[in-house]
Amino acid sequence: GNSVTQMEGPVTLSEEAFLTINCTYTATGYPSLFWYVQYPGEGLQLLLKATKADDKGSNKGFEATYRKETTSFHLEKGSVQVSDSAVYFCALVNQAGTALIFGKGTTLSVSS
């Protein structure tokens, strides 16, 4: 079946540090891949997406590249800010399009 595995963290960084959150997936075919962010007490916001292999999604300084060979979609940011502190979820949509399947989430804490 479909599944998403991501590093659970928590990840603790200093401001301006480089961020990588690993995400790998198991799926039938080539699903669209997503990163969502959840700020404290809020719902989920779509951060970026990639719909086919080798696509790079980017938004607010975050990037992730759809790697078919390694079934990965790692999230990166060159210089994190305190305001980036949140929980980050990697996800894929199943082949039928009936469900968005999430990883367990990675908590990021950035200190100044």
Next chain:
Amino acid sequence: SQTIHQWPATLVQPVGSPLSLECTVEGTSNPNLYWYRQAAGRGLQLLFYSVGIGQISSEVPQNLSASRPQDRQFILSSKKLLLSDSGFYLCAWTTTGREEYGYTFGSGTRLTVV
């Protein structure tokens, strides 16, 4: 533009009481609608999805039910709440046939069963 509304934002209910959470979408028609639950320290679990009025698919057998009485309205219910029903409930929507572009989530309802 499309918007999604969920209410209430916070709810504290005693064990054994009923539950009704409502979600509405504006600015679109015939959306796919979803209920997710996020329990403390856990990821997101899909509870129900609906592709049309009166059409509900349940992903996990449990103490909850869902209904879609109107095209853009999705309701999550329970007749008798359990302690284990506590969590953060999120409604989401996507355009039918465009699921690969992602889901849009509401702001959530934090339910505490006491």
